[in-house]
Amino acid sequence: MPPAPAGRPRQTHAERTDRSDRRMLDAAVELIVAHGPEKTTLKDVGERAGYSRGLAGYRFGSKQGLFEFVVRSVGEQWLQQLTAATAGKTGLAAMHAAIHTHYRFLLADGQHMRAFYILWFSSAGPESDTKNIVLGIDARRRDDVATWVNAANRTRAADQQLDAHAIAGQFGASIIGIAYHWLAHPDDHAGIKQLHDQLVHTMTLYMTQGHSA
Amino acid sequence: MPPAPAGRPRQTHAERTDRSDRRMLDAAVELIVAHGPEKTTLKDVGERAGYSRGLAGYRFGSKQGLFEFVVRSVGEQWLQQLTAATAGKTGLAAMHAAIHTHYRFLLADGQHMRAFYILWFSSAGPESDTKNIVLGIDARRRDDVATWVNAANRTRAADQQLDAHAIAGQFGASIIGIAYHWLAHPDDHAGIKQLHDQLVHTMTLYMTQGHSA
DNA sequence: GTTCCATTTGCTTGCGTCAAGCAAGTATAT
DNA sequence: ATATACTTGCTTGACGCAAGCAAATGGAAC
Missing domain, CATH: 1.10.10 (Arc Repressor Mutant, subunit A)
Incomplete structure (x- = not known):
């Protein structure tokens, strides 16, 4: 040769x-x-x-195919980071880690995350090919949270069981709201930190009290 | 003639x-x-x-001009309903009314609200002409909430003052998260109701306790 | 093991289609 | 008659397809 x-x-x-x-x-x-x-x-x-x-x-x-590829690629990177950060953790600890990782990822901001969320929100309309991928990631996020809550439930009294589905839903919606704020106000570092902190706080309240529905 | x-x-x-x-x-x-x-x-x-x-x-x-028109028109209708529903109210009562009105509007769903939020999220990218209008509505929503919180602050002890800015930020982000969920899962009526209820609950906690930061 | 050729795969170029946007024209109200 | 609402003809540019070129791969013959 x-x-x-x-x-x-x-x-x-x-x-x-x-x-x-x-x-x-x-x-x-x-x-x-x-x-x-x-x-x-x-x-x-x-x-x-x-x-x-x-x-x-x-x-x-197609253009949609390109966007699909971008979302899939960045989403995969993100999921790896997330699973690495929450490995071995459950319950509130896992949520804290997930929220903190999300916060760090937004701040690091190598543009990939920004494009990812721009495409994410652009897929809000109907019949977008990227929508299915986005919904998949969204669903997986919720499943993760629900799993963490369920794990925590095993250490709680029978009359103090948490509604994993409800908490996971709120977690997911909150992250989306935060991500949107981050896109709309890129320079509001204080606000973005505050929103993450508040989510930690809210989740702590939900997980440490006997709260039902 | x-x-x-x-x-x-x-x-x-x-x-x-x-x-x-x-x-x-x-x-x-x-x-x-x-x-x-x-x-x-x-x-x-x-x-x-x-x-x-x-x-x-x-x-x-232009196409952007059309979208701008749609967002402006529907946004105006929505703001009218909102101000009507919260007229004379402040503090927690105003928030409850606002959340409930939002929930009712989503369920009524005359398609206008759906198109409105689709365009809202599509404007997440940079340099969208609709973005300014969307941000205006978003800012106004936050201002309203901050005003309600500040009004409530006048009836509270000096060492129990609430952070109006922080609460308004969380309120706005939560609504966005809920709206996205509504777009992504149109048929999940239970989940949408639950998210609104949870927002009411969270806001009630923030407003009735001496919570700082 | 080396050389040569058939085939696949990566990439480019040319063209048809269609939406956006503009300019010039027609119809309707004042 | 004149201004305003609306229509029609046209240009530009992106998308997506198909035909073609170049580089890499797999085997067979030597």
Whole structure:
């Protein structure tokens, strides 16, 4: 085998697609954050990633396909961080960890999270292909919380059982509300911290008192 | 002047535009709810309203202009209902009324509210013209709540003052979270009621206890 | 084990379709 | 008659498809 030429090392097919996928993901994130999904064009994504105007369309099939890919990719990264942060924890401790991780992720703000939530909210309309993915992540978040509550319930008296479904629902809705505030007011660091702290506080109240429905 | 033909009575200019505005508003709402803002075209709005393909574009200038009009119109209706429901009330009573009114509005669901929130969330991205209107409504909502809290503060001891800004922030974020849940899960009536009830409960806790930060 | 060719896969370019937006024209109210 | 409501013709640009080129892969013959 000849030594790899300096300029462009020989690449396998898998390496090629991995490279182009990553570069197009980054390009898409930047464009979505800068101009919104509406004004993000497949042409610009391909060219900003260093390829032709047509590659994004070819690879992802459609604009929706591209957005689907972005949500899936970033969502996966996020879920990994989350599960790592809450590994081994249950009940209130797990919630605290989840909320804190969410807070840290929003502040770190490598743009990916911002594009993720922009697409998330854009999928609020009907018949969006990204909607199913978003709903999946949403449902999983709720399931996690419900599991934590149920675990806590096993250490509680029979007449002090918590409504896992209700608490999980409120947790999910609160996170969404916070994420929206973060999108709408990017510079309100104090407010974003406050909202997370208040969610911790509210969840603590719900989990430490005998509260039913 | 010949007697007005039965089919179409002679109309003043104001009447004409009022009619076409209303019909196009309704058409836009239906299309947004049915297909999402993305797939809603100015052509379809004009034609569904019973006019030519070009009227919506001519009247509102652009697609963003149309959406702006929809958000403004529905938002105005909503604010009227809200101020009517909370007139004369302050503190916790006003919050209860506001939450209950919101809940009733979501359930009544004449599609207008659904289109309104779909556009609301679609404006989460940057540089959306509707964003300013949405932020205005959002800010006003927060101001209202802060005013209610401040009114309540006047009847409280100096060392028991509530953080109006923080409570208003949480109120606003919670409503957004609930609205998103309503959009994402239209048929989950129980969950939507529960979220409103929980917000009432949380606000009651915050307002009746000496809670700081 | 090396060389050569068939095939697959990654990527680009050209074209048809359709919505947005503008400008010029027609119809209706004042 | 004149201003205003509305329509129609046209341009621009994005999307998405299909045809084509280039690079990588798998095997067979040597």
